[in-house]
Structure formats: structure tokens, C-alpha cells
Amino acid sequence: MTDGAADDGGIEILSKAGAIIDALADAGVLTVSALADAVDEPTSSTYRLLQSLIAMGWVDPAPSRGTYRLGLACMQIGGVLEDSLDVRGLALPRLRTLRSTAGVAALLCYRRGTRAVCVERIEGHDVRSVAMQVGDALPLHVGGAPRALLASLPAGEQHAVIDELVTDPASAAPYPVPTAEELEAELRATRERGYARSDQDVTIGIAAFGSPVFNHRGELVAAVSISGLRERLLDREDELGALVVATAADISADLGFEGARRG
Numbered sequence: 001m002t003d004g005a006a007d008d009g010g011i012e013i014l015s016k017a018g019a020i021i022d023a024l025a026d027a028g029v030l031t032v033s034a035l036a037d038a039v040d041e042p043t044s045s046t047y048r049l050l051q052s053l054i055a056m057g058w059v060d061p062a063p064s065r066g067t068y069r070l071g072l073a074c075m076q077i078g079g080v081l082e083d084s085l086d087v088r089g090l091a092l093p094r095l096r097t098l099r100s101t102a103g104v105a106a107l108l109c110y111r112r113g114t115r116a117v118c119v120e121r122i123e124g125h126d127v128r129s130v131a132m133q134v135g136d137a138l139p140l141h142v143g144g145a146p147r148a149l150l151a152s153l154p155a156g157e158q159h160a161v162i163d164e165l166v167t168d169p170a171s172a173a174p175y176p177v178p179t180a181e182e183l184e185a186e187l188r189a190t191r192e193r194g195y196a197r198s199d200q201d202v203t204i205g206i207a208a209f210g211s212p213v214f215n216h217r218g219e220l221v222a223a224v225s226i227s228g229l230r231e232r233l234l235d236r237e238d239e240l241g242a243l244v245v246a247t248a249a250d251i252s253a254d255l256g257f258e259g260a261r262r263g
Contacts, residue, residue, distance in 0.1 A: 216256025
């Protein structure tokens with residue numbers, strides 16, 4: 001086979017993969033047969049391509065047997081870009097100030113399903129944590145920003161996320177999922193405290209505080225957090241917790257949010 005023929009074959013495969021992703025984006029959930037019809041390919045070759053896309057995280061098996069949906073990788077890339085420029089652009093100066101004042105890493109995260117995706121991180125002055133780099137995702141029950149997002153969701157959405165985490169703990173691996181009662185108690189404590197508190201539940205020796213960000217319609221759009229050596233954060237918890245809350249409130253105000261924080 002010539003190099004040109006190999007290139008043509010690679011382009012054809014990418015085109016077919018793109019057609020599958022487009023079909024799932026339009027329909028949400030499809031069977032292999034429906035996907036084969038949508039992309040005009042035999043069922044056998046469509047199935048083989050699906051397995052490759054699943055291995056790369058672009059497609060996931062859906063809850064109903066024999067059906068498929070877009071995977072987390074697509075949500076991280078496509079979903080994170082949605083409305084991200086305005087929020088990130090407005091948040092970045094605030095994050096820089098937060099990092100300078102707190103002396104530790106400052107992060108901005110968006111919710112995607114039962115996970116939080118990091119879309120911005122400004123490193124602090126202490127050791128660099130390998131957890132929650134830009135593009136990484138954590139389940140919503142661990143970490144400062146993820147837990148702030150979960151605690152700030154409307155009750156119906158929050159209960160749905162908790163149910164999904166509890167009934168499918170493997171999806172949150174390697175982070176253990178507590179019982180629904182334990183998780184709800186922690187979220188109540190988070191709301192009463194005014195910010196989310198993470199103490200070594202993601203990385204040993206690392207703590208984090210997080211607070212939600214709302215847009216002009218009062219919708220939850222992001223969460224701000226700081227992350228660093230636990231001694232540095234916990235020794236100044238009252239001060240740094242208030243600083244994170246104030247930063248999130250400032251970003252919310254920049255986005256046009258005028259109401260009181262939702263519980």
C-alpha cells in the first residue's frame with residue numbers, strides 16, 4: 001500500500017468516527033444498528049469502530065443494554081468550550097488575585113454530568129499537585145470545586161447526581177462513594193459553612209476550599225477553588241475560606257448575578 005493510500009484510509013476512518021459522534025450528538029443514545037444506518041456502514045464495522053471510540057473515551061455504553069452515548073472525552077472538549085470564553089475570561093483576573101493572596105493554586109471548574117472538569121488552573125507557590133490539572137475531571141463528591149458544585153445544584157438535580165453516584169460507584173473510581181445519607185449530610189455542612197472543604201480526599205497531603213459561581217440568570221455555571229498543602233490551608237481556613245467565597249461572589253457579580261446565593 002502506498003503512503004497516499006494509507007493516508008486516504010486514515011481519513012476515511014476519521015470521517016466515519018466523526019459521523020458516529022455527530023449521530024450520537026444529535027440523537028443522544030443509539031443502538032449499533034441505528035448508528036450503522038445513520039452512518040451508512042455495516043453493523044459489524046460500526047461495532048468495531050465503536051469499540052475503538054469507547055477505548056479512547058469518545059463513546060460510552062449507555063445504561064440501556066446495547067445502546068451508546070457520547071463519552072466523557074467529548075463532553076470535556078465540546079461541553080467545556082460551551083460558553084467557556086466569557087466565564088473564563090472574566091474569572092482569570094480574579095483567579096490571579098486569589099492565587100497571589102492565598103499563595104496556593106487557584107482553579108475554575110465546570111460541571112459535566114456527575115463530574116467537574118478543570119478549565120483553568122493557576123499554580124501556587126508550594127508543591128505542584130498532580131491532581132486536577134486543566135482538562136482533568138473528578139466526581140462531584142470529592143475535591144473543593146466539585147463538591148461546591150454538587151452542594152449548589154437545585155435539589156432535584158442534586159438528588160439525581162447522588163443517586164447515580166451511589167448506584168454506580170464504579171463510575172467514580174478510584175474515589176469511594178459514601179452512602180446517600182453521609183453525602184447529603186456533608187453537602188448540608190458545606191452550605192452551612194458557606195464553602196466546600198476537601199481534606200486529602202483527592203490527594204494525600206492536599207486540601208482545597210471551593211465556592212460556586214452563578215450567571216445573570218442565577219444558574220450555577222462554575223466553581224472556584226484553591227488547592228495546596230493541607231497545613232497551609234487548614235491553618236488559615238477561616239481567612240482562606242472567606243477569600244474563596246468572596247472571589248466566587250465577585251466573578252458571579254461580573255457575570256451579572258445580583259441575587260443571594262442559592263442553597
